[in-house]
Amino acid sequence: MQLDAEVSSSGGTADESAVNKYDRFLKWLLDNGAHFPLLELREYESDVRGVHAKEALAGDQVVVEIPLRCLITVEMGKESDVGKAVLASNLPLDAPKHIFLMLFMLTDRRNPSSFFKPYYDILPSSLSNMPIFWTDEELAYLKGSHLLVQIEERKRAIEADYAAIADVAPSLPSICSVEEFKWARMCVCSRNFGLEVNRIRTAALVPYADMLNHQRPRETKWTFDNARQAFTITTLQPIAPGAQVYDSYGQKCNHRFLLNYGFAVENNREADNFCPNEVGLWQERARKGERERGPIGALTAGDRSSLQPEAPVLEPRRTEQGNGPGREGGGEEGGGEEARIRKEDGMVVCSLIWFFPVCEQVKRIRVCVSDNENMKAALSLLRVVVANEEELVRMLGPGNMFKTARDITYPVSLGNEERVLHTLLKMVTDALALYPTRLEDDVARLARRDDASLRPFSNRRHALIQVRGEKEVLSAFQTLCSTALTLLDVSDNVFKETVNSLYSEGNFFAANYCSDVLYRLRQEEYRRADAAAAQRSVKVNLTNPTIV
Numbered sequence: 001m002q003l004d005a006e007v008s009s010s011g012g013t014a015d016e017s018a019v020n021k022y023d024r025f026l027k028w029l030l031d032n033g034a035h036f037p038l039l040e041l042r043e044y045e046s047d048v049r050g051v052h053a054k055e056a057l058a059g060d061q062v063v064v065e066i067p068l069r070c071l072i073t074v075e076m077g078k079e080s081d082v083g084k085a086v087l088a089s090n091l092p093l094d095a096p097k098h099i100f101l102m103l104f105m106l107t108d109r110r111n112p113s114s115f116f117k118p119y120y121d122i123l124p125s126s127l128s129n130m131p132i133f134w135t136d137e138e139l140a141y142l143k144g145s146h147l148l149v150q151i152e153e154r155k156r157a158i159e160a161d162y163a164a165i166a167d168v169a170p171s172l173p174s175i176c177s178v179e180e181f182k183w184a185r186m187c188v189c190s191r192n193f194g195l196e197v198n199r200i201r202t203a204a205l206v207p208y209a210d211m212l213n214h215q216r217p218r219e220t221k222w223t224f225d226n227a228r229q230a231f232t233i234t235t236l237q238p239i240a241p242g243a244q245v246y247d248s249y250g251q252k253c254n255h256r257f258l259l260n261y262g263f264a265v266e267n268n269r270e271a272d273n274f275c276p277n278e279v280g281l282w283q284e285r286a287r288k289g290e291r292e293r294g295p296i297g298a299l300t301a302g303d304r305s306s307l308q309p310e311a312p313v314l315e316p317r318r319t320e321q322g323n324g325p326g327r328e329g330g331g332e333e334g335g336g337e338e339a340r341i342r343k344e345d346g347m348v349v350c351s352l353i354w355f356f357p358v359c360e361q362v363k364r365i366r367v368c369v370s371d372n373e374n375m376k377a378a379l380s381l382l383r384v385v386v387a388n389e390e391e392l393v394r395m396l397g398p399g400n401m402f403k404t405a406r407d408i409t410y411p412v413s414l415g416n417e418e419r420v421l422h423t424l425l426k427m428v429t430d431a432l433a434l435y436p437t438r439l440e441d442d443v444a445r446l447a448r449r450d451d452a453s454l455r456p457f458s459n460r461r462h463a464l465i466q467v468r469g470e471k472e473v474l475s476a477f478q479t480l481c482s483t484a485l486t487l488l489d490v491s492d493n494v495f496k497e498t499v500n501s502l503y504s505e506g507n508f509f510a511a512n513y514c515s516d517v518l519y520r521l522r523q524e525e526y527r528r529a530d531a532a533a534a535q536r537s538v539k540v541n542l543t544n545p546t547i548v
């Protein structure tokens with residue numbers, strides 16, 4: 001993060017009370033055994049802070065040490081009165097670890113002599129960058145994006161948690177309002193660390209360590225050091241004096257950065273140029289009780305007798321809260337996934353269900369510009385969706401190798417693939433048409449530095465970065481489909497020339513699909529055609545030996 005005005009916490013600021021609040025915070029930490037002698041906290045604007053190197057930092061140097069007593073852990077929340085009531089009631093909460101951290105913080109901060117008061121005092125008082133707090137005008141910048149649905153879902157989920165907890169712990173409304181509960185939810189979501197403390201997997205709020213902003217590739221690592229009984233941050237490389245010291249919040253799609261942290265990364269690319277930005281394919285919703293029907297629909301195979309009696313199903317899988325190593329922002333994306341082909345009442349049912357247990361919504365397959373597992377799954381499912389009866393029977397009949405739609409990692413036939421490409425092209429074209437602006441317009445607007453409405457770190461800019469990223473993914477799929485469709489029946493030479501030019505333009509996404517999938521399908525089609533021609537010639541030969 002680069003911000004304009006930088007005011008050192010130890011230097012004089014216009015706002016004396018702000019200086020005092022930081023001085024009190026730093027003194028509290030140091031008095032309790034924390035160490036960060038080579039770093040300084042800077043405030044760039046109200047409640048927007050970052051950590052900088054006071055002097056040159058070497059690689060592999062422990063630069064922050066925060067003792068366990070200064071950490072707020074999940075277990076402390078479980079010990080609170082409301083926490084105990086929640087535990088006893090076994091409530092199905094959206095993000096339980098976050099809830100316990102929130103409950104501790106919300107209860108304890110009401111105590112004016114709390115041990116953690118210096119920490120509570122420096123937490124941002126407003127989180128207006130978090131989309132759940134955006135105004136209608138700000139939300140309108142996301143028009144066309146599925147993120148609008150996710151923001152609404154997030155709001156509803158937090159409200160549902162508040163109501164459910166208030167049911168089992170009637171003191172909750174006297175501890176915090178729904179709005180304060182939402183604030184705490186986003187505060188915890190953007191600041192907690194998922195870690196192991198003395199062999200117990202937990203999450204914690206770690207004062208000072210949560211002042212590091214995000215940047216990739218990561219230049220620091222953090223852990224709970226059992227020997228020191230402290231949370232530590234260690235440099236992974238030398239850092240220049242005065243430079244901001246960053247933490248990596250992980251490799252994430254911008255929608256997750258925006259939803260959970262209130263910012264979107266302008267150039268969200270990994271060192272190898274991979275861009276983790278995604279869009280969801282499929283938008284259908286299942287209503288309560290309809291999960292077995294599936295949004296993609298039921299496909300009936302003509303030859304029912306040849307179907308497997310009991311095709312195994314892929315059981316729903318709930319993704320655990322949290323997002324792998326690194327800071328666990330959000331974590332409430334955990335829907336279940338079902339993708340299965342099976343027989344039901346004599347019908348072959350192919351269903352793709354990404355089931356969201358709280359909102360009873362179908363989850364979408366999120367794809368990015370990469371030939372990754374989700375892209376393969378999306379193609380596999382489409383191959384079933386567009387299959388005709390003969391292809392379905394081939395997929396599901398005796399001796400077939402496909403137990404679930406996800407197993408169809410190989411294309412079925414050139415004809416089936418052509419229908420897949422047409423369907424996918426329509427899906428992404430329809431999705432692009434939902435946005436009020438075109439990708440080229442967004443790119444041009446973000447490149448202009450004189451547009452005051454798009455100032456760095458503004459909600460409007462972050463919204464534009466988000467929708468631009470979605471359109472980039474949709475456009476990449478559009479190019480892949482439209483190019484591939486032109487290559488189905490061209491000569492080998494034209495095919496190779498086109499694929500080579502895709503490679504030389506750097507469009508590896510489309511090029512790889514064409515050379516890996518389409519090329520093989522074309523070869524198989526030639527072989528089949530040759531075999532059929534050979535068979536015809538044998539038949540003709542047998543009936544009329546004079547015509548060869």
Ligand SMILES: C[S@@+](CC[C@H](N)C(=O)[O-])C[C@H]1O[C@@H](n2cnc3c(N)ncnc32)[C@H](O)[C@@H]1O
Nearest residue numbers: 001047048049190191210211212213214261263
């Ligand atoms: C863990 S806190 C980091 C400290 C924070 N800047 C503060 O002053 O309290 C995470 C928050 O910092 C901000 N942030 C972190 N990295 C950022 C980045 N690369 N760009 C913009 N904002 C960032 C976001 O508001 C995010 O929710």
